[in-house]
Amino acid sequence: MDDQLPEECLELALRAQRAALELQGISTAVKNRWLLHAAEGLERDQEGILRANAKDLEQAPAYGLTGPSVDRLRLDAKRLGGIAQGLREVAALPDPVGECLGGSVRPNGLMIQKVRVPIGVIFFIYESRPNVTADAAAIAIKSGNAILLRGGKEAHMTSRAIVEVLRESASWAGLPSDALQMVPMLDRRAVGELLKLSKQIDLVIPRGGESLVRRVCAEASMPVLKHFDGNCHVYVDSHADLEQAAQVVVNSKTQRMGVCNAAESLLVHQAVARVFLPKLAEDLSPFGIELRGDGLAMEILPGIAAASEDDWGQEYLGPIMSIKIVSDLDEAIAHINRYGSKHTDAIMTKDIQTARRFTNRVDSAVVIVNASTRFNDGGQFGFGAEIGISTDKLHARGPCGLTELTTYKYVVYGNGQLREG
């Protein structure tokens, strides 16, 4: 059996590739019909899906899942309704495919058009929340791509039940059902085999813990759109509205702690540190945040822990925040570019030159002036749906929605032009 794995993976990828080709010729209307029918299907087959989910929940302790992880895995009628609603929302979004991004008529009469097209075959590797299965398939296919889904084994039965509904709806609507396929082999080596297939798979998107992302980056032979860590900063400038700054820091840190766009590190200009920090510490105290500071921060806030070199690079994803006092704007910028993860960084300042220098020089996907880091999010940006938040600099940065799952080609029309020079 085992030595058939490479062949099975190739077959899977080839089916996806054929479906991707077919998807190039499929209209927005058909894709939307699929989404709406699939939404209905999820609600109609509620019983079967919840039964599959119950089986996953039974296995959860065996996979070592506890409290919050089990909760994330659990579906009920309301959550399933939410997933169906998500599909309807993607149906309502504009189709990015076919948009003309530019073009020109050359002096020799050649007409050149730059046209938005799907990427092709996307391999999506993600963790165990079952809603992600439906969301990702919806976004990928609405933007014209075939998708290979590899979710966590903890949600395997649930994902399979959802994928079955989505594939049946695809056939019904006139889409190739291989536009979405689960990787059926639970064998861990299947991921490695698929990551070799750069001729068939155009892009891999890993979404999960750091070790997953690192493994995929190391093994993938095709481009990777990755979401690494989010070590996000708020810098409170000497020209900040300190009242507002405290609110934004509290919101950035505490509004939801386990997420990538939560703030992990606070930088404060030395001119305002003695006024700002005691007030902030008071505002943060109801949230039980452990503060770790540099020498001066420890002097201003006696009793807080010392931040080590390691702290500056940490994504805590929890109730800890590091604090560094900087002597000026450029020190803050240099610190962020050195220790940050190019995800989301914010400045609090009333001074326009300071804001412009910060937004210009901080090399992050999203740079925010006078608002919470928590706004780096496809929904908050008005994208309607997102498959992740990229920390890469190429292809797509920040929230990735439908448009970010497309590329372009040049279509050139002539009437017999020959090249001379």
Place this chain on the structure above:
Amino acid sequence: MDDQLPEECLELALRAQRAALELQGISTAVKNRWLLHAAEGLERDQEGILRANAKDLEQAPAYGLTGPSVDRLRLDAKRLGGIAQGLREVAALPDPVGECLGGSVRPNGLMIQKVRVPIGVIFFIYESRPNVTADAAAIAIKSGNAILLRGGKEAHMTSRAIVEVLRESASWAGLPSDALQMVPMLDRRAVGELLKLSKQIDLVIPRGGESLVRRVCAEASMPVLKHFDGNCHVYVDSHADLEQAAQVVVNSKTQRMGVCNAAESLLVHQAVARVFLPKLAEDLSPFGIELRGDGLAMEILPGIAAASEDDWGQEYLGPIMSIKIVSDLDEAIAHINRYGSKHTDAIMTKDIQTARRFTNRVDSAVVIVNASTRFNDGGQFGFGAEIGISTDKLHARGPCGLTELTTYKYVVYGNGQLREG
């Protein structure tokens, strides 16, 4: 000495990174002043550069260079003038940095802008033509990037002389001179060391033979923008103007043979093959092209060689062309998608539906209707300058000019917004 190599490479990359940061704040006027001054400098220092070039030419036999390769390496006053002119042309191009690519004001008042920014540090690995050194530096820096240049050892002295002039001009104009640096270590391992530095180097662009590109792809820890092979097709449809088709095939194959956008393979619809192929063979005969056909092509053109399975995937870069007779459009499309290199593929047809299906379904960077494949070129597209032609699907496809060396970031302005949901 040897164990200092990793450290030397890191130092080089860190200097580039600091320069890239500084470049973010430098105006178009300063970049253009640099380009114009450097153009003058190349002409003024003509003697020194030609002397360096003479040293490279002396070494050429030792590196195994012969006829055409030695000619490509050779500079004279006219060629050097051409290089200087290239810098002036880049100065005249619009600066892509800072372009606002879109944005919105969200219901909560947050203003989101998507802004074009430089990529950062680009590592460019290329072969021995000395003009490429100046071109690449000009394009990279005009688009706001720092560049590390690693040319072929055959042109090392010439490149160094050119880079010295360009760096002096940079200092004069107010640019960080580390915006362009040669990789000074001739040690082959330097490339491997630099390819590890994904924290410092944002993109690597290999431009050269297949083995170079493969090596870079295998070793690079950062994204690669690559120019693989160009196995380009012309498909002559049953609805083609056969006279025009013959001209376009001849031009695509013969106008310049050793280049990536030359046609390597001809597909002909069976309905016109018996009329078209004999005429084409006659038109091609002055160019001494060896034809290799499938069974039917061999029957129509007695005496031509048989094409093997290997031929369909070949980039000959010389006077050979493979010929396949297809039964319909979809067979042509499938053949191109299977054997092509996603570079440039053309169709000759008068039928609009056929043209649209071809442009829609052929998964190549540039798809051409009724014109020569040789038009896939930055100059022909009106880009003014190019650093290569990408066969990747992500980030940039087709000719890569200034714009393709940029990415974007989101700049968000608020007035204290906090996230609630």
